[in-house]
Amino acid sequence: MSVDGKSAPANRKGRTFTPLLNEKLLSRLHKIRADVDAVLVGAETVIEDDPKLTVRVVQGKNPLRVVLDSLIRTSLDSHIYKTEDSRTILAVCHDAPENKILRLKEKGVEILNFDCDRKIPLRDLLDILYHKGIRRLLVEGGSEVRWSFMKERLVDEIFVWITPSVWGGRKAPTMVGGDGYLERDHSIKLKLKNSEIVDDTVILEYHVL
Numbered sequence: 184m185s186v187d188g189k190s191a192p193a194n195r196k197g198r199t200f201t202p203l204l205n206e207k208l209l210s211r212l213h214k215i216r217a218d219v220d221a222v223l224v225g226a227e228t229v230i231e232d233d234p235k236l237t238v239r240v241v242q243g244k245n246p247l248r249v250v251l252d253s254l255i256r257t258s259l260d261s262h263i264y265k266t267e268d269s270r271t272i273l274a275v276c277h278d279a280p281e282n283k284i285l286r287l288k289e290k291g292v293e294i295l296n297f298d299c300d301r302k303i304p305l306r307d308l309l310d311i312l313y314h315k316g317i318r319r320l321l322v323e324g325g326s327e328v329r330w331s332f333m334k335e336r337l338v339d340e341i342f343v344w345i346t347p348s349v350w351g352g353r354k355a356p357t358m359v360g361g362d363g364y365l366e367r368d369h370s371i372k373l374k375l376k377n378s379e380i381v382d383d384t385v386i387l388e389y390h391v392l
């Protein structure tokens with residue numbers, strides 16, 4: 184995120200931060216991906232950024248990719264649905280369009296269908312992922328999905344990368360969106376586990392208490 188806490192600019196044109204990362208930081212990001220079992224993103228991140236979420240700049244295995252997209256608003260041509268190098272699971276709600284489900288299955292995407300309207304029930308999803316052997320899940324974004332995980336108290340660790348930039352913009356998404364906590368006592372408390380400066384980027388690692 185930027186120094187002012189933004190995870191994308193106000194015009195929501197994606198792929199904002201990755202180009203700001205130098206080779207050292209990019210390697211580190213890809214190493215984190217290689218070390219987890221799965222990486223998860225929300226529909227908007229796929230629509231706006233079209234990420235691959237694979238491990239490319241270091242040696243390592245590609246994580247399983249998980250997308251939350253209740254009604255399949257994402258393009259079926261998104262990079263994340265190309266499954267030659269890495270598996271993808273798409274979590275949808277029961278009334279997701281059947282024709283899109285069939286086409287994605289043909290592409291090798293695994294579909295998990297939940298009894299929901301617009302928000303994938305995260306605990307049910309995590310139960311299924313656990314039974315598939317997923318123990319370390321990296322929630323890469325975006326801010327709405329991060330909030331859902333925080334609200335349900337499903338987060339063990341938080342990694343914050345503060346890049347030397349200021350984006351501003353009251354409509355720019357921050358690191359965590361959603362409705363937010365209204366009472367200070369309800370806010371999520373953290374313990375700093377590690378801090379580091381890599382070039383001008385500050386890297387913070389927190390345990391959630």
Ligand SMILES: NC(=O)c1ccc[n+]([C@@H]2O[C@H](COP(=O)([O-])OP(=O)(O)OC[C@H]3O[C@@H](n4cnc5c(N)ncnc54)[C@H](OP(=O)(O)O)[C@@H]3O)[C@@H](O)[C@H]2O)c1
Nearest residue numbers: 191225226227228251252253302303324325326327328331
């Ligand atoms: N700087 C970074 O590290 C970073 C990383 C990732 C993304 N981003 C930026 O973040 C922005 C996108 O973030 P965003 O907050 O707008 O969207 P998002 O979190 O990527 O996706 C939110 C969407 O996911 C779907 N969803 C399904 N189940 C959900 C659940 N249980 N909880 C929350 N969402 C659920 C919903 O769409 P449906 O209701 O249609 O299912 C929801 O609108 C982009 O601009 C991207 O560039 C930045």
